[in-house]
Amino acid sequence: MNTFDDIEALWKKPRQLQLPDAADIIKKASREKNKLANKILVQVICLMLAIASMLIVLFTIDFKYATSYAGLALMSACVIVFSIIRFRQTQHLRNMDFSQSPSALLQQFERFYSHQKYVNTTGVMWYTIVLNLAFAFYFYETLVLAPMLMFWKIIFLVVYVIWMLIATLWLGKRSVRKEHGRTTAIIEKLKQVQSGFEL
Amino acid sequence: MKHPAFTEIYATHAPQVLRMCLAYTDNEAEAQDFMQETFINVWKNIDSFRGDAKISTWIYRIAVNTCLSHIRATKHKAPVELKETFDRADDLSTVDREQHLQQLHRAIQKLPEADRLIISMVLEEIPYEEIADAVNISEGNLRVKIHRIKQQLTKIFFSDEHI
Structure with missing residues (x-):
């Protein structure tokens, strides 16, 4: 007779299973930890570079208008706040409690x-x-009032607008779609499995 | 202090966790990855384990969550075929036994994901109380589910006996 007992008996028979060494797991876990630490380091370096470049601009150019300073301050604030949020998201994901x-x-x-x-x-x-407001403030002195041909001013603005449109409407949206897709896929499946645990 | 404790925990629980993962995915390499990731999570959280539950229950819960988090919505597995005929487990040679075990893994793959995790713990003889705790359902609910899953698995596994 074929019963569940036969399945249990088959399952209980000794099997040859290859187990990785515990040291390998520890090494892998430490590597993962280091990877996160390195990622944070890269983020901090990028943040520092962005702030340093703004400081260089601030101290090397003698701006005549307060709008330029306001622009630079807003740009720095954008970079800092967004980097902190992104960093916290990465950390939150890494610290997801699987226990x-x-x-x-x-x-x-x-x-x-x-x-x-x-x-x-x-x-x-x-x-x-x-960010666009910051650039608007910054461009008032460096572009609008700058002693250059109107043609070049227009070219510069057109390039800036095109780049902003590409970054926000195409690149940004694509990356958001991907990010959300990954998270919703996990949530949907977890929900599905969760409902399977219920009667 | 973390390493010796971890090594001991690993030696005790890794074979069971690997067999659980093998029931969850029929791919041995993938099962090993899940098991490794389970123990990476164990290693990362071992200092925060406060002993509210048994350590085994805690590890099974991590294993269940690790397997679940690896599910991809887009991943559609090809339907599995059960080819061999089944004889009683007692009469099997080593090669036959391996083949039948693979066949059993494939039969388990035909169960819904939640049932796969539960039945793998049942087959590992994990107490019902610990399974209920690991998957966060009541013991009464679990007993009813287990009864149904056992019937379903037996039916799937033996229905292809004559193929």
Whole structure:
């Protein structure tokens, strides 16, 4: 007779399973930790470079108008705030607690997704507005009042506008779609499995 | 202090976790990856383990969550075929046994994902209380589910006996 006992008996038979060495796991875990530390370091370096370049501009050019300083200050604020938010998101994802119950993990993913959505929609919208405002302030002295041909001024502005449109409407949206796709895929599946645990 | 404790935990629980992962995915390399990731999560969180639950329950929960987090919505597996005929487990040679184990893994793959995780823990003889805790459902609910999953798996596994 074929019963579940036969399946259990088959399962219990000794098997040849290859287990990786514990030291390999520790090495891999330490590598992962270092990878995160390096990522943070790269982010901090990029942030420092961005701030340093703004400081160089600030101290090497003798601006006559307060708008230029306001522009640079706003640009710095944008870079700093956005970098901090991004860094916290990475850390949050890394620190996802896998030792809690599956339903609690699902809730954690959902909280992360709602924060991710907020950052990628409202956050990015404000980032774009403030950054463009910062450039508008900055360009008043460096472009509008600058002693150069109107032709070059227009060319410069056209290139800037095209780049902003590409960055926000195409590149940005594509990356947001990808990010959201990954998170929603995990949430959907976790929900599906969660419902499977219920009767 | 972390390393010796981890090595001991790993030696005790890794074979069981690997078999659980093997029930979750029929790909041995993938199962090893899941198991490795489970223990990376164990290693990362071992200092925060406060002993509210048994360490085994805690590890199973990490294993369940690790397997679940690897699910990709776009991943569609090809339907599995059960080819071999099944004889009683007692009469099998090593090669036959391996083949039948693979066949059993494939039969488990036909179950819904939540059921796969539960039945792998049942087959590993993990107490119901710990399974219920790991998947966060009541023990009564779990018993009913296990009864149904056992019937379903038996049916799937033996229904292809004559193929």
